[in-house]
Amino acid sequence: MSDPTTPVTAPVEAAGPGGQLAEPLGERAAGTLRLLVEGASGVLGRVLAAPDGLDVPVRGTVIHDPGDPLPPSPAAVLLLVGTDVTDPRACAVLRQAAGRGFTAAVVKERGQDPARLAETAEACGIAVLAAGDAVPWRQVDAELSCALAAYGIGGAAGAAPAGGAELFALADTLAAVAGGSVAIEDLDQNVVAYSKVPGQRIDALRERGILQRRVPDLPEQRGQYREVLAAPGVVRFPAYRDELARAAVAVRAGALPLGTLWAIEPADGLSDEAVAALRDTARLAAPHLLRALYSPETERRLRRDTFRAVLHGAGPPADEAAERLGLRPGTEFTLAAFALPAPARGYGAGPPGAVSGAKAGPGAGGGAGP
Structure with a gap:
């Protein structure tokens, strides 16, 4: 069993078969758990379990909401947001993740003993890493994504900055179903993405928010935001003065609120299909919004890690690396x-x-x- 007190340092020397030290970063292929641990040492505290060592493949991250089923994700890293490491249900999730091909899971200890979780991980063959308790989950995901993207690995290589293509595409898809203008906002009421579907229903307030990329700070709206962020599902607001009726839902990564998703309702109200689409879009937007919120730090980290990868003879193609480095x-x-x-x-x-x-x-x- 791996030592649950192993600190994360850079570089990490994990013992391989027969007690031999695994090769250093510059001498092994990119896209392993070792790369992730070394590249994101600023947010990872220690390795709790690594039954197959650190030289196992990694191909991206998945943010897990405890209420959602786990998708099959070969070689992905699972971010267990809001998970208590002493809860037996966490062990069950680990076993399920191992069965669906995940390479590792990331948890926060929060002063709890992770020994049982580590034992379960060893038994089912999945690594477990501990993130710093004080590090926001959105930063954990951004740092891990950068460590992978620097080597051209994982979905993070094309991760959208604030206002990126993925969030705009989600807004357009929802607007086509709902029939009204859609806006995705962060917690500071900045409009991160919005729909551009021809003929969508829209009012002056939404137009102003899109043009200024920020929702006007009106006293009556503050209570609406509090209500949406506190609600477990979709909240609907009737027409008020010059504002058309709206439906909104919180965007969360587990228990962590990231922002809100708003759709203007058509004249005859939202259909059941549109309400379901609103919930689904909020869930799909969470990982993209998570990364978008940390885009300035993400970009700096991506440039640094790309340069490091190039020096080690790895990384993305030359033209892509040059673009990232500003050459x-x-x-x-x-x-x-x-x-x-x-x-x-x-x-x-x-x-x-x-x-x-x-x-x-x-x-x-x-x-x-x-």
Whole structure:
């Protein structure tokens, strides 16, 4: 059984078969749990269980709402939002996740003893990682996604920033079913995405929110937002003054509120199909909104991890890596590498900060760059 007190450090040296240390990051193929642990060490606290070691494949993340069934997700990492590590139901979810092909699960310990959960993980062959209790789940997902995306792995490689294509597509699909304009908002009432279906029913307030990318802060609306965020399902509001009737639902990752989803109702009201579509769209929007909320940090982390991957001879194709790093085709650049003296040799091994190599060449896939 793996030691449930193993801290996450970078790089992580996990023992392989026969007690041999697994190869370091630069010498093994990308897309493993080791890559994830090393690349997201800022949000992961320790490895609670790793029955098959860390050199197992990883192909993306899945956010799990305790009330939803687990989808088959080969080699995915399951984010168990709102899960108590001492609850027997958490062990049941782990067994189910292992049966559906998940590589690992991420939990928060919150001062609880994870020993039983770790034992279950060892028995069913799934790794368990602990995220920092103080780290928001949306940041955990963003960091893990960045660690994978830097190597061109997983659905996060094309993750949408705020206002990205996935959220707009969801808004359009819902508007086509509901018959009215749809807006997806974050918790600060910023309009992250909206529908653009021709002929959709819309009013002046929605138009203003779309143009300003923020919902006007009106006193009567504050109570509406509180009601929507507190409700387990769809909340409907009648027409008021110049506002058309609306239906809204909270967007959540587990118990974590991420924002709200609003649809203007058609003249004859929402159909049962539209109400169901509203709930389903909120569930589908959750992972995209989760990533969108942390897009500035995500982009910085993605650039850093992409550069690291390129230096290790891995990562996405040259043109894609160049775009992420902001290197224009044909641009001349110089790469300077600095090596600190090895601790075992002392400071006599070489001057601190000595340049170990420098090369100039054309960027964006010119062949001479990183």
